[in-house]
Amino acid sequence: MAELHFTPQLRRFTAAPQLHCEAATLSEALAAAFAVNPRLRGYLLDDQGGLRPNVAVFVDGRRSTDLHAALAPSSQVHVLQALSGG
Structure with a gap:
């Protein structure tokens, strides 16, 4: 099963579960x-259903902006919000 991880910084704003799921794509x-x-959903996706510009998703260590990206049963997905400021 694919594993989905969210950064602690994102979990400060809403419950973001670490979970194992049977999913063929990032969208699933x-x-x-x-x-x-x-x-x-509102923290990660915009009104058109795409990833928000401040959200970075890594599938098996590679950044992905494609919600239709294929996942393997052993895929590791990491979701984080990009930080800005100085």
Whole structure:
């Protein structure tokens, strides 16, 4: 099963579960997280359903902006919000 991880910084704003899920795509994995906490969707996706510009997703160590990116059963997905400021 793919593993989905959220950074502690994102978990400060809303419950962001670490979970194992059977998902063929990044979109399916995120949908599993949204099923646990629907508020999480607003933090990660814009009104058109795409990733917000301040959200970075890494699938097996490589950044992905494609919600249709394929996941392997052993995929590791890390979701974080980009930080700004100085």
